[in-house]
Amino acid sequence: MGFPLESGSLSDAELAAAYRAGHERAATELVTRHTRAVVRFLYSAGAGEDEVDDLTQEAFIKAFGKLDSWRGDAAFRSWLLTIAGNLLKDQFRKRKGRRMVALDERELPDRADPHGELAAGEAEQQLREGIALLPRLQREVFLLRVQQGADYAEIARALDTTPGAARVHYHHAVKRLKERLR
Amino acid sequence: MMVKPCNVLSDRMPDVVSGGAHWTPEEEDHLSSCEECALEWQLVQRAGVLGDRVAAAVDPDAMAAKVVERLRHKPRVLPFRRPGWWAAGLAAAAAAIVLLLGPFGDRETGAGPSAEIVWLVPELDSLETTELLLVLNSFDPAAPASVMVVPFIDDLERQELEQVLQAWEG
Numbered sequence: 001m002g003f004p005l006e007s008g009s010l011s012d013a014e015l016a017a018a019y020r021a022g023h024e025r026a027a028t029e030l031v032t033r034h035t036r037a038v039v040r041f042l043y044s045a046g047a048g049e050d051e052v053d054d055l056t057q058e059a060f061i062k063a064f065g066k067l068d069s070w071r072g073d074a075a076f077r078s079w080l081l082t083i084a085g086n087l088l089k090d091q092f093r094k095r096k097g098r099r100m101v102a103l104d105e106r107e108l109p110d111r112a113d114p115h116g117e118l119a120a121g122e123a124e125q126q127l128r129e130g131i132a133l134l135p136r137l138q139r140e141v142f143l144l145r146v147q148q149g150a151d152y153a154e155i156a157r158a159l160d161t162t163p164g165a166a167r168v169h170y171h172h173a174v175k176r177l178k179e180r181l182r
Numbered sequence: 183m184m185v186k187p188c189n190v191l192s193d194r195m196p197d198v199v200s201g202g203a204h205w206t207p208e209e210e211d212h213l214s215s216c217e218e219c220a221l222e223w224q225l226v227q228r229a230g231v232l233g234d235r236v237a238a239a240v241d242p243d244a245m246a247a248k249v250v251e252r253l254r255h256k257p258r259v260l261p262f263r264r265p266g267w268w269a270a271g272l273a274a275a276a277a278a279i280v281l282l283l284g285p286f287g288d289r290e291t292g293a294g295p296s297a298e299i300v301w302l303v304p305e306l307d308s309l310e311t312t313e314l315l316l317v318l319n320s321f322d323p324a325a326p327a328s329v330m331v332v333p334f335i336d337d338l339e340r341q342e343l344e345q346v347l348q349a350w351e352g
């Protein structure tokens with residue numbers, strides 16, 4: 001099977017098939033295409049800035065290692081994010097139950113603007129903390145819905161649940177997070 | 183049945199924040215007068231851009247280079263579709279062989295690990311965490327057979343949870 005120079009025009013499923021057929025460049029394209037989504041997902045869900053790079057790499061390695069189990073019914077990105085979510089769950093365990101690393105100087109914006117950026121940084125940290133403390137399904141449904149714009153049917157396929165259950169998880173997550181904002 | 187406007191807005195918020203939909207003038211009015219919806223909209227907007235700064239700082243090409251480099255050196259393993267107890271058992275047996283033979287190959291000849299044994303060990307990383315813990319527990323002579331580590335029960339996958347419950351119930 002030939003591999004087109006314009007791999008950017010191929011769908012995720014076509015790239016996955018090309019990778020299985022031995023085309024390394026298909027892996028390059030898939031990683032390039034989805035890296036930022038994985039990073040946003042992991043960071044939003046409680047990964048530290050210093051953990052995000054390694055976890056993202058691991059998520060891709062794990063995904064390519066079990067590409068045969070991606071049935072193509074869920075979008076590749078949603079499936080990939082659930083793998084990242086699984087790795088983050090293990091990371092939480094490694095931290096002996098702490099779902100958020102202590103407020104890290106490196107994760108706060110430059111202190112040159114203490115009024116604006118610092119406050120924004122703290123608000124961001126507070127929201128991440130709230131998301132990290134959600135039960136796993138609530139956390140992942142919420143982020144898939146809000147950041148990826150995935151609908152409940154799509155989320156249900158990725159998380160192996162039903163659209164109705166996904167909707168309930170989303171509303172529970174929203175309720176808990178709103179409480180933290182009050 | 184009349185659906186509450188708050189529920190309609192709540193359902194539409196993720197689509198509006200992603201740019202896939204827009205508020206109608208009536209919805210805008212509701213947002214400016216309903217405290218609950220305003221709070222939720224604030225939450226969804228903030229969550230929608232959460233992580234953008236960190237994601238923008240990552241170079242996807244560099245990430246791809248690192249991943250592809252690792253894939254080149256990763257031994258290809260046979261796919262384990264839906265690993266279950268049989269997979270954990272097989273991995274445990276494989277690891278037991280490694281332990282019996284010694285992890286670094288034939289001690290008498292001093293030869294390196296045989297290709298077959300090296301091939302079997304990476305299978306362990308295809309196991310889910312719970313399965314891996316169970317396999318590891320089975321090697322710990324100090325651990326009673328019934329000991330299981332079950333942190334964050336609400337975080338377990340449904341499949342993992344079923345396995346844990348089945349093990350508890352015998």
Ligand SMILES: [Zn+2]
Pocket residue numbers: 187188191212216217218219220
């Ligand atoms: Zn309302």
